[in-house]
Amino acid sequence: MLESWFSAPASDLPAVERSPENQQKVDMQTADLALYHYDSCMFCARVRKAxxxxxLKIELRDVMRDAGHRRELEQGGGRSTVPCLRIGLGENGKWMYESADIIAYLTKRFGAGQGATSA
Ligand SMILES: N[C@@H](CCC(=O)N[C@@H](CS)C(=O)NCC(=O)O)C(=O)O
Incomplete structure (x- = not known):
C-alpha cells in the first residue's frame, strides 16, 4: 500500500492549459503565494507535482537550504512542518498545512473550469 501511495500521481487532475491572457491573470494571483518545502519530503513532492x-508559478521556499525561509515558516505558520502554503502577505497572510488541503485549495482556485482547460 505504501508503495502504491509513493507511485500514485499527486492528483487525478488532467494537465491544465490557459490562454496567454488567462495565464497572465493566474500568474498575478499566484504572485503572493509561496510553498515552504524541501526536496526529499514526499508530501511536498505531491504538492509540487500538483x-x-x-x-502555476508559485515560489518554492526550501526550508532546508535557507534558514531564513525556515524562520519565516516557524514564526508565520507556528510550526516547521512542510509542506505549507503561504497565502497572501503580511498580517493578512494565511498558512495552510497538510498536502491534501493545499492540493484541494489550488485545484478549486486554479483547476480546469477556472479559465483553464484540460490538455
Ligand atoms: N500530513 C502532513 C504530513 C507532513 C509531514 O509529516 N511533513 C514532514 C516532512 S515529510 C515534516 O515536516 N516533519 C517535520 C515537522 O513536522 O516539523 C501532510 O500531508 O502535509
Whole structure:
C-alpha cells in the first residue's frame, strides 16, 4: 500500500492549459503565494507535482537550504512542518498545512473550469 501511495500521481487532475491572457491573470494571483518545502519530503513532492500539473508559478521556499525561509515558516505558520502554503502577505497572510488541503485549495482556485482547460 505504501508503495502504491509513493507511485500514485499527486492528483487525478488532467494537465491544465490557459490562454496567454488567462495565464497572465493566474500568474498575478499566484504572485503572493509561496510553498515552504524541501526536496526529499514526499508530501511536498505531491504538492509540487500538483503545482506543475496546474501550470502555476508559485515560489518554492526550501526550508532546508535557507534558514531564513525556515524562520519565516516557524514564526508565520507556528510550526516547521512542510509542506505549507503561504497565502497572501503580511498580517493578512494565511498558512495552510497538510498536502491534501493545499492540493484541494489550488485545484478549486486554479483547476480546469477556472479559465483553464484540460490538455
Ligand atoms: N500530513 C502532513 C504530513 C507532513 C509531514 O509529516 N511533513 C514532514 C516532512 S515529510 C515534516 O515536516 N516533519 C517535520 C515537522 O513536522 O516539523 C501532510 O500531508 O502535509
Amino acid at each position: 503545482i506543475a500539473t496546474l501550470n
